[in-house]
Amino acid sequence: MSVKPRKSAEARRRTLVKSGFGIYFAIFLIFIYGPMFAMFILSFQGKRGGTSFPMRGVSLYWWEKLIQPSTVGDLKGALVRSVILALIVMVFTALFSTMLGMAFRRPFRGSGALFYTIMAGLMVPGVLLSLGLATLLKQVGIPPNWWSTALGVHVVWTLPFGFLVMMAVFNRFDASLEEAARDMGAGEWTVFREVTLPLILPGIVAAGLFGFTLSYDEFARTTLLAGEFNTLPLDINASMTQRIRPTLFALGTASTLFSLLMIGLFLLVYTIIYRRTQ
Amino acid sequence: MANHAIPQHPGLVGAVPARGFPWRGGDDRPGEAASGRDGPAAAGARAVRRAPGGHPGWLIAPATLWLFVFLLVPLASILVFSFFTSTGFGMAPEPTIKNYVDYFEVEGFFDPEARKFLTPSVFLSTLGTTFRFALTVMVLCLLVGYPIAYFLALQVQAFKWQLALFLLCMVPFWTSYLIRAVAWLPMLGRRGLLNRALVELGIVEKPVSFLLYSEFGYTMALVQLYVVLCIGPIFFSLAKIDRQVLEAARDMGANAFQIFREIILPLSLPGVAIGMIFIFVMLMGEFASAVVVYGGKISTVGTVILNYYTFANYPFAAVNALMLMIAMMIGVVIILRVVDIRKQL
Secondary structure (H helix, E strand, O other), X not given: OOHHHHHHHHHHHHHHHHHHHHHHHHHHHHHHHHHHHHHHHXXXXXXXXXXXXXXXXXXXXXHHHHHOOOOOOOHHHHHHHHHHHHXXXXXXXXXXXXXXXXXXXXXXXXXXXHHHHHHHHHHOOHHHHHHHHHHHHHHHOOOOOHHHHHXXXXXXXXXXXXXXXXXXXXXXXOOHHHHHHHHOOOOHHHHHHHHHHHHHHHHHHHHHHHHHHHHHOOOOOOOOOOOOOOOHHHHHHHHHHOOOOHHHHHHHHHHHHHHHHHHHHHHHHHHHHHHHHO | OHHXXXXXXXXXXXXXXXXXXXXXXXXXXXXXXXXXXXXXXXXXXXXXHHOOOOOOHHHHHHHHXXXXXXXXXXXXXXXXXXXXXXXXOOEEOOOOOHHHHHHHOOOOOOOOOOOOOOOOOHHHHHHHHHHHHHHHHHHHHHHHHHHHXXXXXXXXXXXXXXXHHHHHHHHHHHOOHHHHHHOOHHHHOOOOHHHHHHHHOOOOOOOOOOOOOOHHHHHHHHHHHHHHHHHHHHHHHHHOOOHHHHHHHHHOOOOHHHHHHHHHHHHHHHXXXXXXXXXXXXXHOOOHHHHHHHOOOOOOHHHHHHHHHHOOOHHHHHHHHHHHHHHHHXXXXXXXXXXXXXXOO
């Protein structure tokens, strides 16, 4: 008899703790998303309004200014370049991560050194890579370009994420499936295409997600290495050094919405492929 | 055609990833813990993995070459260029240690007349400031982020909710960091949202000015920008904890605090270390948000490096970069000394 009330008290205490955590989590979400949300609302600021509340009417004035070509440099071009760059980085990240993941399934000489080199891409601040490569290029007289040098350092940054995803995938991978296919006389390439690839495809998509989104938003690594033409984050940074106007908020909102759209797209593709592999 | 072989293999049920994201094991739920990974099927898989096959050379060659060109060469050039001579509009390959002398030396450094015996050079003190900010923000991120990871990993029961809420926390990481920094401007100003909230709630009588372009506002913005980086790793190490162990501890009469201190905290330390290293190195290289949220009133090592690059004094920028790298390595080594993360990898 004495156990029962104690249990219910324990249950009540647990519910209390849980709702406490829930409230904290809600506050945390406001902390994380609140500023972005305020920016989103302020992008619809009236024509006479400033960069902070109160709203002076609601208008699309700043969004229109954003689309007009003269305001923030070559915005459309910057967006196009950023997306193309992100797509190339995505392909390289997915490809390299898969190849490295395959290679790391078996121990090989120098695997430790390679592992730490890949991880170094995560650890070295972008400003150092930018500086090192930019000065080297200056010294030897090769001009930097967004599609060459910026691409190079972007992949260095995104590869560790994709690589870790593929490592996790192969850690849980059952090699006897491949062995079975091999026993039935399938060649190495057939085994990869018919057995391995379908099973690791969700991981490849996840690696691609890291490649695309991290490259699309990357600023520090691009800052000295984009060359003649800006990517979108560089344009955003440039417009921040001028007087800050609600146009910047419209730009920020547009860019964030695009990021969210891409994340949603990746998650959708991931879910579809993952369901199919089950 | 090879797929036909799958159902005929009786030993591999449960060895395929159980559910959810690939980085998430199926072994953190009681009942599933016994299946699969450490059973005979997994042992067989390990034996197969060791079997000889194609050489991995061509698999690693492209990425290795890429990392050599775009990671190792830039870092090596920083080291080399730090010994070059600045010519005012560029640099010449004449070896010198002048850059290092300039970096460390300052008037009064060894001057007995000076009040303080060791006044650090302006560059060293910038490094110190950057380090101090990094440390403060790291601690705050841990205090803010750990309960979130704990909540997600151990309090939320339904896997669907766990995944959804975790993704909600991770989304900002995949959006632009610059824009998230800009978004703080309407929050922090004298007429910003925070001030309005403070006045409306009657906490202060009139708007306070210590929010924007101040250490307080800057720190708060940095915590918001970087806290998600530690939630991920801590969440993963917490999610790996076998719930049966917690249940057993509870049955043996341990209270919640004891369970946390004796089981949960030690098991989550690798995740904490990875998260802290991640935040630390990012903060040490920080430069853009200092301009946006602090109005450029503070110099970080990052801004100093970029300034000297703009002045075309590349060797001196390189020295600053090198010192930043050394400070970072020391920090990372200290964190790794405290926590052994190899268990996590």
